[in-house]
Amino acid sequence: MKCLLVEDDARVASFIEEGLTDKSFQVDRVADGYEAVSKISNNEYDVVILDIMLPGLDGYEICKITRKRNIASIIIILSALGDPEEKVKGLEAGADDFMSKPFHFKELLARINAHIRRKQLEQGIFEADKYADLEVNVEQNIIKRAGKEITLTPREFNLLLYLLRNREKVLSRVEIAQAVWDIHFSSNTNVVDVYINYLRNKIDKDFAFKLIHTIKGRGYMLAQKTNES
Template identity: 75%
Template sequence: MVKFLLVEDDDRVASFIKEGLVEKGFLVDAVTTGYEAITNISINDYDVIILDIMLPDIDGYEVCKITRKRNIKSIIIILSALGDYEEKIKGLEAGADDFIAKPFHFRELLARVNAQLRRKQLEKGVFEFNKYADLEVDVELNRVTRSGKEINLTPREFNLLLYLLRNRERVLSKVEIAESVWDIHFSSSTNVVEVYINYLRNKIDKDFEDKLIHTIKGRGYLLKLKPNES
């Protein structure tokens, strides 16, 4: 699953961004200072870092430079109230992948994030981020189609499918799924993961010859195209 580090000392802005990203199915850690950011970046693997410039200790440009000097390849998107041409150049030269001036619309931020993620996936030889085989998920419209047929999912089913899709061809344990999709500590006494996997299978696989969602005995679940498998 895509993991973000949000570096923003304005509580209102941070809450707005984090809530929007979580709603779209992403995992988000949030810190308020540059030194906290460097510590987190050093011990965690983040796909995307959203970085404010004006922080209470060192500024975002310095955080960006340190991150790149450590050869960390996370996507870095700078957010700043300092939106003039020179500031944008400074941010890109520090190693940022993109620069968005405040104030901004969340949809613009999301579009730029998705564009950068698609670029990264293509660099790795992976096709479009929210597409796999004949399955396509439109996050903006909360729309799912398979072979062009629209499939109606509940919000929880949608988030589960998105998590499986973004971790395609990787076995996911029940613990990973429960903690990422439900944000709960997994308990062996609950069968919520199995129940929702079955809900998804009935909608995603039941009417199609080629199955996508598979149980890997003793390990968890896998989203992978396996032709002609019942």
Template identity: 80%
Template sequence: MVKFLLVEDDDRVASFIKEGLADQGFLVEAVTSGFEALNQITVNDYDVIILDIMLPDLDGYEVCKITRKRNIKSIIIILSALGDYEEKIKGLEAGADDYLAKPFHFRELLARINAQLRRKQLEKGIFENNKYADIEVDVEQNRVTRSGREINLSPREFNLLLYLLRNRERVLSRVEIAEAVWDIHFSSNTNVVEVYINYLRNKIDKDFDDKLIHTIKGRGYLLKQKAAHES
């Protein structure tokens, strides 16, 4: 059973969310403050944390940052009345997986939860034995090795690598990559995809004879291990 921690100090909102999740067969525990949340997160394993920002003691951004610093991998969805663009960026940069502004429709919250649960499940099973070519990925520990050598990646580089591996041996356009990895509508004025592909190449391919990340001119990028006859 999927286990939730709901961090919400508005009793009416908390009751509405808890009842809706329970109707879906989820197990939900609720707390009303940031410090309570951290205590619960430290001693219990939660699949999903639904987190308000404006809490009576420690705000949700700090709860999120501390949770990630403790290497806790629960899905974190921020649910807040602070809904402008800058607040959403702040929440995602603090380590949240998604951000939904209040007021909200429960069906949208549920859809976002299910999307994140599917993503988690997919990440756990995207590779045969968590390997492709000579790359091995530990999704839970955010750890990557190639030919046994550990490679340190930033969170964004790690997500980009996961997306390429999940779609290995398929050409991906810059639009697909930007929308999947950055969750943004792609603009031709940005070179963020090229920049991060280069970051990843410098760490994944630079010191190895067999290159895995390939540019397909006019189409995008391809992660593929070349067959012997192609070398």
């Protein structure tokens, strides 16, 4: 995922950039409103994280210009201006979401992922998808591996779909729990590990190469090849 971060507070910008980069986002960073418009107009970004009070153009104007140019990037305003009137103004200018500072990075990441999933579903990107010899048809609820049809429970299906949508990306247990169960992950529960094992028994067990991999200390990843297992 490609993200444009528009923030003139260097400390805040560095914190967000480091967190997103750690989650495999490609981040471009600018601190000026005019530069932001130029970047948005000349690049394709999945997400724009946008402050309001900026040198040059403010965040509201950037939103308006972006939408007038029919650019469909997800825009999340992140601002110290947290009054309801400011939030309404931002949403009416074209933002998809508005978060107030101070903020928790986990919440920002959860909101980004939620908007990305919603946009993908609206576009029907994953009605049918294929990776390696794995085929998933969401509309018909059919899963095949090397041409062999596999039966999954609804929860297993949702877990596989989330892994597939984030293929070749390491997913933490927290991210998986929030996305698949809509719960806050607790170290006292092993529900993610249990369902990963259920899925492995159906998706990987009877096949020569494995698709679901454990990345020690980090989480899980669906990939054709990895240095870890």
